[in-house]
Amino acid sequence: MATAMKSSHALATKNMIARTRQTTLSCKATATQIRAQHSGRRRLHSTSHENNGVAIPSIPASETIYNAQPSTSSAQAALSCLTLPEVLRSYLITTMSSSPALLGASTSLLRKMLESNNPLFSLEKNPIMRIILWETFYKQFCAGADKDQIAKRCAELRAQGYSGVILENAREVLKDEAGHDEATDIAYWKKGMLDTINMAAPGDFLGLKWSGMGSAAMNRMAQEQDPSADMAAAMHAVSQAAAAKDIGLLPSAEETWNLQGFQNWSLLMQREYNTKGKSVVYTTYQMYLKQMPEILSKHLEIAKAEGFTLGAKLVRGAYLATEPRHLIHDTIQDTHNAYDSATAALINRSYDAFLRPATVGQSAFPDLNVVVASHNASTVEKAQALRQEQARNGQALTPMVYAQLQGMADEVSCKMLANAKAAESDPSAVREKVFKLTVWGTMHEALNYLLRRAAENKDAASRTGETRAAMGAELVRRLKAGVGLA
DSSP states (O other): OHHHHHHHHHHHHHHHHHHHHHHHHHTSOOHHHHHHHOOOOOOOOOOOSOOOSOSSOOOOTTOSSOOSSOOHHHHHHHGGGSOHHHHHHHHHHHHHHTSHHHHHHHHHHHHHHHHOOOTTTOTTTOHHHHHHHIIIIIHHHEEESSHHHHHHHHHHHHHHTOSEEEEEESOOOOTTOOSOOHHHHHHHHHHHHHHHHHHSOTTOEEEEOGGGGOHHHHHHHHTTOOOOHHHHHHHHHHHHHHHHTTOEEEEOOOOGGGHHHHHHHHHHHHHHHOOTTOOSBOEEEETTBTTHHHHHHHHHHHHHHHTOOEEEEEESOSOTTTSOGGGBOSSHHHHHHHHHHHHHHHHHTOOOSSSOOSSTTOOOOOOEEEEEEOOOHHHHHHHHHHHHHHHHTTOOOOOEEEEEETTSOHHHHHHHHHHHHHHTTOTTSOOOEEEEEEEESOHHHHHHHHHHHHHHOGGGHHHHHHHHHHHHHHHHHHHHHHTTOO
């Protein structure tokens, strides 16, 4: 009987995976076509705060901790957790990045400096230039180049109120790099991941890419093949080390031409390591893709059927500049709706009109852990308000954390930290966990990493304009306070 049940169980799961593959294939161009057209560059994604008509429950009128539209004064007060150098640096960099002309000129100059053999522009030979870049771009987005620097920066973030950090190695094995063979790429990736785990603290996360193992890994995912024996061994070694130290692994998503392979690899690790309500490995869901609600529903059903805990990281999207347009929601508002609706469904652990069950009649959710990776103030405020309402009603809460990038959206992050601090005095309130993703590596590695992200994420200019305004207002507030006018 047990054997028969197991066989039936495996068949059902196999059918579910097949349906998931069919969904993805129906919505994507062939791997060959997309690879021929695009460079496969990776991007972080952020969007504006505009978010009206989102299909999730409204914030209760009685909410006293979280407000749908925080006042200017409260937003500025929240930024008091930042040091003056941090505020000044953020204002300087976001003033530049929010201007398309200045952003283009600065990134072009920085790229020429990194590629130049001229001693005047060399980071290794020009100490003045090195100090300038270290004190601006590097410190804005990066944790450090060695263990001591990284530990110091992580301690500073925790002192500001963050629950922890998401550490990511700036060095990447790029698919167009020459001179590497498969074994070398895998070994390099594995060492970088294990070094990062060694520097992280229990409860932290690690950012990574399965395709970081090199072009062979990327090609296998594109062809929906399992990882090679050496790749699988490296993935298991990293997952085991993370599990032993209570660190979560957050693989970044891929383009649609190898998205199914990426998801298969993530689920492969989740089956092994996500047990008893704990998620070691997550899968990233890009809610700007029209197909993502159906994929998420199928993964929920697979996790429930097989008895593992699903780790879900929600992002609005990546690769906006390279994906076929028909795969992406028609408007930014549609993307907002999709993101917030998926977040609400996972918070409520309930299928609804947006997140429909993959199989008719299915209603039970699996054990679940969620990372809400968003720079959108409205998104995080609505999510927190729903959870506060659940807490007041005595409902069980979905394990959830929030994440933003170091150096970006500090007005959003700091407001959440202030809310978490306020929740300490209310036994019925939820004290949310907020994390910052920070990059580590040498200056040359880190600045090249940031340039790749800047090139792939030009739409971030609209986001940094809001951060610039918030930092400018904070500087005015501090000036007034300094002369007794606040």
